[in-house]
Amino acid sequence: MATIFYRNLRLLILTILLILFVGLSSFQLLPRMEDPELLSRVATITTFWPGTNAERVESLITEKLEDKLQDIEEIKNLESVSQRGLSLITVELEDSVKEVDPIWSQVRGKLNDAQVNLPKEATEPEFEELKIKAYAMLIGLTWEADNEPNYAILRRRAKMLEDELRSISGTEEAELRGEPDEEILVEINPITLSSLGLTPQQVAQTIDESDAKVASGQLRNLENELLLEVDTELDSLERIKQIPLQSSISSQITRVGDIALVSKGIKQPPSDIAIR
Structure with missing residues (x-):
């Protein structure tokens, strides 16, 4: 075999070029196992319309955006969720799509076209491509x-x-x-709590109702429905200590800090885990 290549220089050069071509082609086609390039075929579109009920969000935002996006043939699936003040659409491309950037550009263009027909009070649709990455x-x-x-x-x-x-x-x-995660502990003396005619559940409910994340009321008109919140966010231990508690035995008002030890610490894991 070596004699054939020695006598025929052209055959030797052709064989070397063929080996180089096959090697380079295989290198480009084979995925890199350490850091593979993964295509992201899923994206989300988020639009906010504060104070609006789910039905109006569905009809005036979600459906209009979906109608525009359905014109793109490469879209495999559209899933949407309409909630109070929020429209969330998940876009999934066909598995056959190899170049996703041109398709996402079309999606952005459709969103720009649909925006002129959306309510003025609504925010601009936020497009976010869900990146798929491999950890190194x-x-x-x-x-x-x-x-x-x-x-x-x-x-x-x-x-x-x-x-x-x-x-x-x-x-x-x-x-x-x-x-x-961090947590705030409220440790109550049961004897003191019993003397006030209160239970731990009542104290927990009072603290929960004092959190600003709980709406204190609603303001409605013919078009909008707004949630009202009181600026009493529990952002410090001192605020929790100052929450008032009313005794069920008398009209006495007591603060949480008077009957409980309020502290901040690390939330203990519920169980042990093993890492291999």
Whole structure:
């Protein structure tokens, strides 16, 4: 075999060129296993219309946007959710679509065309492509000391590591997952609570109703329905301590801080997990 290539120089050059061509073609066609390029065929369209009921959002925003998007043949599926003051549409492209950027450009163009027919009070439709990425590295932090884990320290160290990884040249994104949640504990003396004729459930309900995330009323007219909220957001321990409690035995008014110990800490995980 070697003698054939030695005597025929043209055949040798042709064979080398053929091997190079096949190698380069295979390199371009084979996916990169370490950092594969994944196509994102899903996007969301979010439109806000504050104070409007779900029926009007559906008819005046969601349906108009869907009518425009249905003209794009490459769209496989449209799913929508219309809630009070919110329209959310999920767009999924056909699996056969290999170049998604031109299709997303068409979607943006359709949204611009439909915007002139939307209510003036509604916001501009927000288009967001759901990126699909492969993680290059997963890092887990564990507590190796003999004492009980201090999740506050772990959380702080994890955020420091996240910032350091972001600063490395070539890093596109660093995301922190599984960080422990903070919680506020209200520890009540049961004897003191019983003397006021109150139960833990009543105290919890009073605290919950004092949170600004709970609407205190509604303002309605022929076209809109607005939610009213009181500026009493529980953004500090002191505000929780100042929440008034009325005794069911007498007309005495007591503050939460007078009968309970209010503190902030890390929410303990409900169970143990194993990482392999």
